[in-house]
Amino acid sequence: MQSSKPSLRPLDASKLKFTKTTTPMAVPKPGDPVIATHAQCTDHMITAIWRADYGWEDPELKPYTNFSLPPTASVFHYATECLEGMKMYRGYDGMLRLFRPDANCKRMLASATRISLPAFDPEELEKLIMTFIATDGPKWLPEKGSSLYLRPTMIGSSASLAFQTPKECTLFVIACFMPPPNSPLELRLMASQKDMVRAWPGGFGYAKVGANYGPSLLANCKARGRSYDQVLWLFGEEREVTEAGASNFFIVWRTADGKSQLVTAPLDVKMILDGVTRRSILQLVRERLASGQGHLEALEIVERKFTMDEVADAVDHGRVIEAFAAGTAYFVAPVSAINYQDRDLEITIAKDGYAALIKSWLADIMYGNEHHEWGVVVEEKQLL
Numbered sequence: 495m496q497s498s499k500p501s502l503r504p505l506d507a508s509k510l511k512f513t514k515t516t517t518p519m520a521v522p523k524p525g526d527p528v529i530a531t532h533a534q535c536t537d538h539m540i541t542a543i544w545r546a547d548y549g550w551e552d553p554e555l556k557p558y559t560n561f562s563l564p565p566t567a568s569v570f571h572y573a574t575e576c577l578e579g580m581k582m583y584r585g586y587d588g589m590l591r592l593f594r595p596d597a598n599c600k601r602m603l604a605s606a607t608r609i610s611l612p613a614f615d616p617e618e619l620e621k622l623i624m625t626f627i628a629t630d631g632p633k634w635l636p637e638k639g640s641s642l643y644l645r646p647t648m649i650g651s652s653a654s655l656a657f658q659t660p661k662e663c664t665l666f667v668i669a670c671f672m673p674p675p676n677s678p679l680e681l682r683l684m685a686s687q688k689d690m691v692r693a694w695p696g697g698f699g700y701a702k703v704g705a706n707y708g709p710s711l712l713a714n715c716k717a718r719g720r721s722y723d724q725v726l727w728l729f730g731e732e733r734e735v736t737e738a739g740a741s742n743f744f745i746v747w748r749t750a751d752g753k754s755q756l757v758t759a760p761l762d763v764k765m766i767l768d769g770v771t772r773r774s775i776l777q778l779v780r781e782r783l784a785s786g787q788g789h790l791e792a793l794e795i796v797e798r799k800f801t802m803d804e805v806a807d808a809v810d811h812g813r814v815i816e817a818f819a820a821g822t823a824y825f826v827a828p829v830s831a832i833n834y835q836d837r838d839l840e841i842t843i844a845k846d847g848y849a850a851l852i853k854s855w856l857a858d859i860m861y862g863n864e865h866h867e868w869g870v871v872v873e874e875k876q877l878l
Contacts, residue, residue, distance in 0.1 A: 502549030505542060505614040505665075507621035512629075515557035521634055522671060529671045536630040536642070540622050540667035543651075544612045547661075553622055555629060558668065564653040568660040574650030575704035576605035579822040580770075581641045582627045582669065582872070585862030588638060590631045590872045593860050595620050597770045602646055605701040610659040611648050619646065619665075626667055628875045634669065639861055643672045643822075675825035680843055683738055683819075684722040685802055685834040686713055692727040693736065693765040700764040707740065714739065724819070726802075726832055729765065733802040736765055738829070741821035742772040745805060746793065746848050748813045753794060756848070760797040771820045771856070774868065778855050783848075790848060802834050809839040817841050818849040826853035 515537045528534045535558050542553035568574045580598045583591045599616035607613055623646065635642050646667045650660030686692070690713045692706070693699025699706060713725045724739030736759050737743055744758045756779055759766050776795055786792040808814045817829040828849045832839045844850065858864040 503551075505544075505550040505553070505618045507553065507618045507625065509552040510622065510625060511552055511554045511556075513554065513556040517557070518633075519558075521636075524637065524640075530673055532670060532672055534671045536634045536669045538626065538630050540626045540665075542622075542665040544663045544665070545661065546659075550612075550614070553665075555622075555626060561664070561666075563651055566653045566655050568650030568652055568654065569704075571655060572650070572657065573703070573705040573708075574609055574611060574660050574663075576602060576609060576611060576648050577702055577704065578602045578605075578644075578646040579702070580623075580644045580646070581822060581860075582631060582635060582644060583641045583860045583862075583869075584631075584635045584638055585860075585869075586638050587862040589862055590627065590635065590874055591860065591862060592624070592627070592870045592872060593856075594770050594774065594868045595623060595870055597773070598646070599623070601702060601768060601770070602648070605703055606648055608698055608701040609703055609705075611650065611663050614665075623667055624870075624872055625875075627669065628872050630669060631872065632874045641675075641860075642669045644669050672823070675823070675827075679828075680830040681723045681738065681819055681824070681827045682721070682831045682838075683724055683726040683829055683833070684717040684720060685726045685733075685832060686728050691729060692725075694729065695763045695765060697765070699736075699766055700761065700768060702767060710740075720833070722833060728802055732799075734799050735759060735802055735805065737767070738819035739824075740767075741819040741824050741827075742766065742769045743817070743819055743829075744775070745800075745808075745817040746815040747808045748815065750813075754791045754815070755796045756793045757796045757798070757800055760799065769821055771822060771825070774856060775820055775826075775852055778852065782855070787851065789846075790851065793848070802832075805832065806834055806839055809841065814841055816844055816847050816849055826856065 518537050522528050538555055539558045540555055543551045578598045585591055599619045603616050648665045651664040652660045652662035692710055717725050726738050727736045729736050746756050748754055761768055783793050820826045826849055828843045830843050859866040859869045
């Protein structure tokens with residue numbers, strides 16, 4: 495009689511092992527040059543190893559350290575890597591929070607399975623992240639109104655050059671200092687050229703995988719060399735607008751018949767990332783701007799394909815009200831110009847416009863000025 499295959503161990507946050515650092519690092523003060531390096535991490539990290547013949551080993555919360563990987567590790571050769579971008583926030587009420595961590599963990603599962611990395615229960619990953627920041631948050635994020643960037647990552651770490659699903663993977667979570675999200679105050683974008691495409695239908699543009707980012711660096715460097723902040727990624731002969739750098743792109747315009755719309759690219763063809771900030775903006779606008787607010791008119795939300803020629807026409811006829819990019823890193827950043835076909839399309843920055851209002855709504859939730867289910871409070875722990 496054929497024996498049944500043993501079940502693999504699931505990722506289990508209750509099995510977490512904790513080793514306290516014996517070499518604690520100093521916390522940089524606001525303005526410290528080390529913050530601009532995007533390299534200063536906190537004292538600890540989360541790691542968990544998955545093996546094809548075993549499943550998930552017990553996760554560890556341990557001192558931050560370097561990895562030792564063989565040169566034949568899958569991640570070095572076949573881009574078997576997925577990641578998330580999220581933040582922990584020190585509220586103005588003194589509480590430590592995460593913003594919609596369940597959404598990030600579910601998206602990481604979708605990214606992992608897209609590139610044949612192992613599945614896991616998103617709730618268990620969320621528990622691990624909560625324990626991690628509950629441990630390092632008290633020391634590393636003491637200032638009210640501040641934040642630290644979190645980077646959950648999974649890589650294929652098995653030692654084999656074989657072109658196959660990795661037989662070993664490493665999950666880790668680190669926390670890192672980043673410059674304030676208000677820098678730059680506004681974005682200048684350069685539209686991509688026809689010989690460079692970030693994503694395509696049937697690809698993996700919707701997944702947060704390393705292979706989406708490395709190939710875009712060349713275009714980004716060219717944009718920076720011409721004094722633009724990011725690339726506005728276009729697709730196809732029609733020059734469809736997709737994303738701004740690694741962020742979702744939004745434009746507020748009036749249609750030819752005078753209707754005010756908030757327009758962004760759709761998710762249905764899986765070319766753009768289902769950004770947590772993106773979905774939050776759309777939901778808040780539906781709930782809070784259906785009838786307008788103060789001097790701001792009501793907005794109709796439109797998720798559809800739209801082209802750069804439509805944007806240029808709207809700019810030329812004075813119908814563009816605002817444009818902005820949104821994501822964890824840049825938060826909500828207004829766009830002041832888009833270079834397209836060798837000319838700059840100038841866009842007005844409204845200090846009290848839609849982008850500023852939306853940004854204030856999100857910040858109030860993140861920093862505890864508004865009690866909302868998206869702002870998840872973390873109970874902090876004091877290290878023994």
